[in-house]
Amino acid sequence: MSQPEHSAGTVQDTANPDREALLADLARVLPAAALLFAAEDLKPYECDGLTAYRALPWVVALPQNDEQVVAVLKVCHARHVPVVARGAGTGLSGGATPVVQGVVLSLAKFMRILEIDPLARLARVQPGVRNQAISEAVAPFGLYYAPDPSSQIACTIGGNVAENSGGVHCLKYGLTLHNVLKLRVALMNGEVIEIGSHALDDPGYDLMALMIGSEGMLGVVLEATVKLTPKPRTAQVVMASFDSVIEAGNAVAAIIAAGIIPAGLEMMDKLATAAVEDFVHAGYDLAAAAILLAESDGTVEEVAEEITTMSTLLEQNGARQLRISQSEAERLKYWAGRKAAFPAVGRITPDYLCMDGTIPRKHLSHVLTRIAELSTEYHLRCANVFHAGDGNLHPLIMFDARNPGETERAIAFGAKILELSVDVGGTITGEHGVGIEKVKQMCVQFSREELEAFHAVKAAFDPLTLLNPGKAVPYPRHCSEYRLTGSAR
Amino acid sequence: MTDRIEEFRSRILERKPLRLRGGGSKDFYGGPLSGDVLDTRGYSGIVGYEPTELVITARAGTPLAELESALAARRQVLACEPPHFGNATIGGEITGGATIGGAVAAGLSGPRRAVAGSLRDYVLGVKLMDGEGRELNFGGQVMKNVAGFDVSRLVTGSLGTLGLILEVSLKVMPLPVAQATLRFEMPQDRALDALNGWGGQPVPLAASCWQGDVLTLRLSGAQAAVTAACEKLGGERVAEAEAADFWIALREQTTAFFVGDAPLWRLSVPSVAPPLDLPGAQLIEWGGAQRWLRGAVDVTQLRETAARVGGHASLFRGGDKTGGVFASLSPALMEVHRRLKQSFDPYGVFNPGRLYPEL
Ligand SMILES: Cc1cc2nc3c(=O)[nH]c(=O)nc-3n(C[C@H](O)[C@H](O)[C@H](O)COP(=O)(O)OP(=O)(O)OC[C@H]3O[C@@H](n4cnc5c(N)ncnc54)[C@H](O)[C@@H]3O)c2cc1C
Numbered sequence: 001m002s003q004p005e006h007s008a009g010t011v012q013d014t015a016n017p018d019r020e021a022l023l024a025d026l027a028r029v030l031p032a033a034a035l036l037f038a039a040e041d042l043k044p045y046e047c048d049g050l051t052a053y054r055a056l057p058w059v060v061a062l063p064q065n066d067e068q069v070v071a072v073l074k075v076c077h078a079r080h081v082p083v084v085a086r087g088a089g090t091g092l093s094g095g096a097t098p099v100v101q102g103v104v105l106s107l108a109k110f111m112r113i114l115e116i117d118p119l120a121r122l123a124r125v126q127p128g129v130r131n132q133a134i135s136e137a138v139a140p141f142g143l144y145y146a147p148d149p150s151s152q153i154a155c156t157i158g159g160n161v162a163e164n165s166g167g168v169h170c171l172k173y174g175l176t177l178h179n180v181l182k183l184r185v186a187l188m189n190g191e192v193i194e195i196g197s198h199a200l201d202d203p204g205y206d207l208m209a210l211m212i213g214s215e216g217m218l219g220v221v222l223e224a225t226v227k228l229t230p231k232p233r234t235a236q237v238v239m240a241s242f243d244s245v246i247e248a249g250n251a252v253a254a255i256i257a258a259g260i261i262p263a264g265l266e267m268m269d270k271l272a273t274a275a276v277e278d279f280v281h282a283g284y285d286l287a288a289a290a291i292l293l294a295e296s297d298g299t300v301e302e303v304a305e306e307i308t309t310m311s312t313l314l315e316q317n318g319a320r321q322l323r324i325s326q327s328e329a330e331r332l333k334y335w336a337g338r339k340a341a342f343p344a345v346g347r348i349t350p351d352y353l354c355m356d357g358t359i360p361r362k363h364l365s366h367v368l369t370r371i372a373e374l375s376t377e378y379h380l381r382c383a384n385v386f387h388a389g390d391g392n393l394h395p396l397i398m399f400d401a402r403n404p405g406e407t408e409r410a411i412a413f414g415a416k417i418l419e420l421s422v423d424v425g426g427t428i429t430g431e432h433g434v435g436i437e438k439v440k441q442m443c444v445q446f447s448r449e450e451l452e453a454f455h456a457v458k459a460a461f462d463p464l465t466l467l468n469p470g471k472a473v474p475y476p477r478h479c480s481e482y483r484l485t486g487s488a489r
Numbered sequence: 490m491t492d493r494i495e496e497f498r499s500r501i502l503e504r505k506p507l508r509l510r511g512g513g514s515k516d517f518y519g520g521p522l523s524g525d526v527l528d529t530r531g532y533s534g535i536v537g538y539e540p541t542e543l544v545i546t547a548r549a550g551t552p553l554a555e556l557e558s559a560l561a562a563r564r565q566v567l568a569c570e571p572p573h574f575g576n577a578t579i580g581g582e583i584t585g586g587a588t589i590g591g592a593v594a595a596g597l598s599g600p601r602r603a604v605a606g607s608l609r610d611y612v613l614g615v616k617l618m619d620g621e622g623r624e625l626n627f628g629g630q631v632m633k634n635v636a637g638f639d640v641s642r643l644v645t646g647s648l649g650t651l652g653l654i655l656e657v658s659l660k661v662m663p664l665p666v667a668q669a670t671l672r673f674e675m676p677q678d679r680a681l682d683a684l685n686g687w688g689g690q691p692v693p694l695a696a697s698c699w700q701g702d703v704l705t706l707r708l709s710g711a712q713a714a715v716t717a718a719c720e721k722l723g724g725e726r727v728a729e730a731e732a733a734d735f736w737i738a739l740r741e742q743t744t745a746f747f748v749g750d751a752p753l754w755r756l757s758v759p760s761v762a763p764p765l766d767l768p769g770a771q772l773i774e775w776g777g778a779q780r781w782l783r784g785a786v787d788v789t790q791l792r793e794t795a796a797r798v799g800g801h802a803s804l805f806r807g808g809d810k811t812g813g814v815f816a817s818l819s820p821a822l823m824e825v826h827r828r829l830k831q832s833f834d835p836y837g838v839f840n841p842g843r844l845y846p847e848l
Contacts, residue, residue: 198759213635256542
């Protein structure tokens, strides 16, 4: 995506004496190859998946062991230099966007799977291990790592922990939060703590709950033990299409009301379906207003029973077409489109912004109607991809950054969608994190006192506010500015 | 209800130690009790329940039994089966006792925990009153939410030391369609091997209990899956009514193993930990991950044994609490705990000493 540089600070201030002193200190604790500081070497790190925001850091550090991470943190702590941890940089909210005059701490070299214990059903891995690499490594034991973000071939477990990432199978198998047992974490002052255990709980406060989804602001994950799940014997997916989003929404509610928690329950609207069909040729119903994918997994008997029940419910709720995958290849083909929804939309527009609110499902049709109205108002197309089971909605706002003012319009449109999510009792982010992208909308969702509490939580881990500062939790002045622009309630 | 809130606030603003209490069913749990009682039971009621959204929201003083009956009427459950203690709804009567606020503060889960997840896994949001008397909302009523640090799960299991929980939202699950309970004669080492082996296979395990060379296993899920598993695993099938009573009695700790005055220790260990060579009788749940021990044991030996296999021990009921109830924390971890406590409860009002003497 070609996008404008939205934030200042892209100019590198090479002459700054603080930078020179920092480099000298870091050179003492890291091998030369593990330090990047030339402008052309820093460039690949200037943004994450939210390319609308860019900044060049002073330095990128690529340590290869715990001692080096701790040493880098101690140097930065002593010099009061901000640090931004980075995994694969696939984050969609700017969590890994560098801080100007700061250090990017890349965990890219932490790629080892340290231990697989099939009997205990756990794997101990370094933070830079890719999500999918875990499932691949444990497949011979009939196990897998359940959370499956669509970015799973690239994103790292460290990033997953920081964002509490989800995937299309999280309705049944849980989010990252439910699948991590233990973490080893370096605090900003260089101290290393262990959180969680290989038992099912540990004494004291649930710091694991704080670490997961902390957007790299509380500590640097050095190691994670994740829970492995037995691979279901079989899985099948029903693909149903509907003439209206309301019918599709009712069908989802009917499945849940019948006591079924499908392994996956996903929806795409017409525009999204068209984009993915063109990309993967899965045979989706292009005339439908909405497509629903409902998966069942388990034993052969169990799946047969659940698929029959779900098919009946889908039909009763007005499905115009119903197709049940007849082979593993077909099942994967039906999913391929949904999993490739973001890149597929990326093909039909020069740029897009991916929103991530969660809403109580009963408000789906109201929210989609309102998004359609906003789309007309802002003259920007918007495709909708929906984790229908858990209410997590991804409107994809399409724009062309080369047209003057269009990026700003897309961002404003996105802000309206986030506010709408809060208005109907939901949240501004279900799984992508607040980062820098949604930091202002935090002022809509939380009171000043609640935001103060978040700052206090951060201070409990990082009293000097050096780890990924300025992300996720706004300061009161951000909120007063935001409210002044009349955008917030 | 707003006058209740004002009453709570004015008590908190007196800045004197308070002992937050629902039905008092878990008075036995945690460190010594101190402070004047603040009773949450007047602040009660289910605020919202949407079966098709899988979410229920209730005020802290709501009896756990009331919440469970509301769910049962729509064929839903709290999948982690939090124990009531003191008043199981035996015979379907609601008799007060445990409140949902107390259950969340204690953070305890029942027999299904190893498979279904813990209470904390199902907490979606809380409304909390902090030490300054401010009402704070964290999390929400939706299943996926990463806006802000996850304070609602932080306060789960914090034994009321971070604030007064006013309201909680929980994710609920459908009642399993089919259940079956099987019984096997088995020594401890074989039972642990079997449980860990089954855990790695797609078997619809729901709960397990080993005691006195008998392993009791509960299966739950789709009818077809339960039937297939019963055939595969063998064992002796326990009649439905007897099985239901057994699992409730286990959850409520009313079985013979738990009765009497001998101290009850809880060892939370990796499920694959070998049989622990300790004096006293043991009962094992959660596929091997939760081991109960009765008897006056040497505390140091017990804690070391648990730590050696990667777990920890806590004094659950009875015994001498002066040696500490929960395993101690490393200095760096305790420092983070102290700072968190300080920020939510700057005047040391909430349940001082209930979790650790320092907090
Ligand atoms: C095409 C596409 C599809 C996607 N689909 C999904 C999806 O289905 N579900 C979903 O949840 N997300 C999805 N994402 C978002 C993204 O992939 C996830 O947020 C992912 O977890 C980020 O991992 P990463 O390694 O790329 O982290 P990065 O982007 O490098 O970093 C993300 C955050 O994690 C922090 N961090 C990284 N490593 C560490 C560490 N070791 N210690 C502490 N903090 C650390 C960073 O500071 C930053 O705040 C998608 C993204 C793309 C581009």
